[in-house]
Amino acid sequence: MYIFYILIHMQYAYSCGLTEVEEELKCITEKLRISKAEAVREAISFLLLS
Numbered sequence: 001m002y003i004f005y006i007l008i009h010m011q012y013a014y015s016c017g018l019t020e021v022e023e024e025l026k027c028i029t030e031k032l033r034i035s036k037a038e039a040v041r042e043a044i045s046f047l048l049l050s
Contacts, residue, residue, distance in 0.1 A: 016040075 018025055018036075028039050 018040075025036055025039060028034075029036055032039070034042075
């Protein structure tokens with residue numbers, strides 16, 4: 001049962017450089033009051049769905 005739980009909740013982590021968009025990311029996170037990780041996830045979802 002425990003192994004099954006781990007397999008269901010497995011997540012992937014990818015490194016990406018955000019240095020060139022740091023100011024824009026900071027602005028977005030402050031205005032929307034979300035974390036940087038959440039902002040990146042939302043941006044990826046938006047790009048995949050559009």
